[in-house]
Amino acid sequence: MARISKNRKLALSKIEEGKVYTIAEASQLVKEISTTKFDASVDLDVRLGVDPRKANQMVRGVVSLPHGTGKEIRVLALVTPDKEQEAKDAGADYVGLDEYIEKIKGGWTDVDVIITMPPVMGKIGPLGRVLGPRGLMPNPKSGTVTMDVAKAVAEVKQGKIDFKVDKYGIVHTGIAKVSFDAEKIADNAREFMAMINKLKPTAAKGTYIKSIYLSSTMSPGIQVEPKSFLVD
Numbered sequence: 001m002a003r004i005s006k007n008r009k010l011a012l013s014k015i016e017e018g019k020v021y022t023i024a025e026a027s028q029l030v031k032e033i034s035t036t037k038f039d040a041s042v043d044l045d046v047r048l049g050v051d052p053r054k055a056n057q058m059v060r061g062v063v064s065l066p067h068g069t070g071k072e073i074r075v076l077a078l079v080t081p082d083k084e085q086e087a088k089d090a091g092a093d094y095v096g097l098d099e100y101i102e103k104i105k106g107g108w109t110d111v112d113v114i115i116t117m118p119p120v121m122g123k124i125g126p127l128g129r130v131l132g133p134r135g136l137m138p139n140p141k142s143g144t145v146t147m148d149v150a151k152a153v154a155e156v157k158q159g160k161i162d163f164k165v166d167k168y169g170i171v172h173t174g175i176a177k178v179s180f181d182a183e184k185i186a187d188n189a190r191e192f193m194a195m196i197n198k199l200k201p202t203a204a205k206g207t208y209i210k211s212i213y214l215s216s217t218m219s220p221g222i223q224v225e226p227k228s229f230l231v232d
Contacts, residue, residue, distance in 0.1 A: 014029065014032055014033050015029070015033065015220060015222060019223075020223045020224065020225045021222055021223065021224055021225065021228075022224070022225055022228035023186050023189050023190065023214075023224050023225075023228045023229055024182070024186050024228070026214045026222045026224045027182040027183070027185040027186040027189065027214070028182040029222055030042055030178070030185065030214050030215065030216050030219065030222060031178055031182060031185075031216075033216070033219045033220065033222075034178045034216040034217075034219050035218075035219070036178075036216070036217055036218055038217075039070070039177045039178055039179045040177065040178045040216040040217035040218070040219070041069075041070075041071070041174040041176075041177060041178075041216065041217050042174065042175055042176040042177060042178060042180070042185055042214065042215075042216050043172060043173065043174050043175070043214070043215050043216070043217075044171075044172075044173055044175050044189055044192060044193075044212065044213070044214055045170055045171070045172050045212070045213045045215070045221065046170065046171045046172075046193070046196055046209065046211075046212050047169060047170050047209075047210040047211045047212075048165055048169050048170070048171065048196075048204075048208060048209065048210060049169070049204060049205075049206050049207045049208050049209075049210050050165060050169055050201060050204045050208075051169070052165050052166065052167055052168075052169055053167070054203065056201055056202075056203040057201045057203050057204055058164070058165065058201070059164065059165040059171065059196070059199050059200075059201065060141070060162070060163065060164035060165070060199075061162065061163065061164075061195055061196075061198075061199045062142050062143055062160060062161065062162040062163075062195075063160070063161060063163070063191060063192055063195040064155055064158065064159060064160040064191075065159040065160075065161065065175060065176075065188040065191055065192065066159075066184075066187050066188060066191055067159065067176065067180065067184040067187060067188055068158055068159030069159050069161060069174055069175065069176060069177070069188075070176055070177030070179065070180060071174065071177070073112045073113060073156055073157060074093045074094075074110070074111045074112045074113075075091070075092045075093050075094070075111065075112070075113050075114075075115060075153055075156055075157065076092070076093065076094040076095075076100060076111040076113070076114045076115070077092040077094070077095045077096075077114075077115050077116070077149055077153060078096070078097050078100060078101070078114060078115070078116040078117075078120060078123075078124060078138075079095065079096075079097060079115075079116065079117055079120070079149055080097065080117065080119065080120060081097075083117065083149050084096070086149055086150045087115075087149050087150065087153055089150065090149070090150040090151075090153035090154045090157070091153055091154060091157045092115070092153045093111070094111065097120060097123070098123075101123060101124070101127065104127050104130055104131065105127065105130070107130070109130065109131065109134050109136060111136065113136070113144065113156050114131065114136050114137075114138050114144060115138060115144045115145075115146070115149060115152045115153055115156070116138045116144065116145055117145065117146065117147055117149065118140075118145055118146075118147065121138070121145060124137075124138065142162040143155070143160070143162075144156075144162075161173060161174075169210075171196065173192065175188040175189055175192055176188050176189075178216050189214065189224075189229070190229050193212070193226075193229045194229070196209070197209075209226045211223065212224040212225075212226055
């Protein structure tokens with residue numbers, strides 16, 4: 001049997017066994033049980049009553065968190081020369097087209113989000129084998145293929161995230177950092193859950209939100225009452 005560390009024992013002692021917390025309580029508690037020396041991410045895991053194998057039950061979307069994620073997002077803008085300055089002014093970390101396409105073909109993927117334009121998707125399509133498995137392929141549905149490059153870059157930099165349910169019916173995403181105030185963690189969580197509820201597939205039967213857990217990097221999970229996102 002694996003030995004439980006002193007820090008994990010301490011964290012577990014602060015979580016009341018069998019209790020389901022409100023999002024306000026969980027947002028404060030997650031700060032108290034985080035013992036990492038770095039500014040840990042705060043994650044939300046939502047188990048949904050959907051069958052992701054069926055196209056009409058896939059849950060995927062984008063949401064702009066009111067307080068951002070606290071994570072520095074590296075953005076590559078693959079754009080034509082006339083859009084380069086626009087992308088740079090909006091905060092893109094890397095801007096260009098052909099030279100970056102060649103770098104990606106060579107295996108370079110040191111970015112978090114790629115934003116591009118419809119007219120150049122023909123050039124980017126062949127990169128799917130490299131970008132697809134890493135979740136970096138631009139997609140009109142997530143707002144990363146657009147003519148309004150400046151807006152797309154700015155939104156990503158300010159905390160816009162995209163997410164999708166995995167094959168087990170779980171949506172896992174980072175919504176904040178432990179250094180955030182508890183109120184800001186709760187605000188971000190509420191915004192995220194509002195979008196999850198908005199995206200409920202009409203084909204989904206029974207209970208849609210099965211369970212919600214809030215945790216930080218290496219901390220135990222705190223179960224959260226779904227109704228608290230509405231009334232807390």
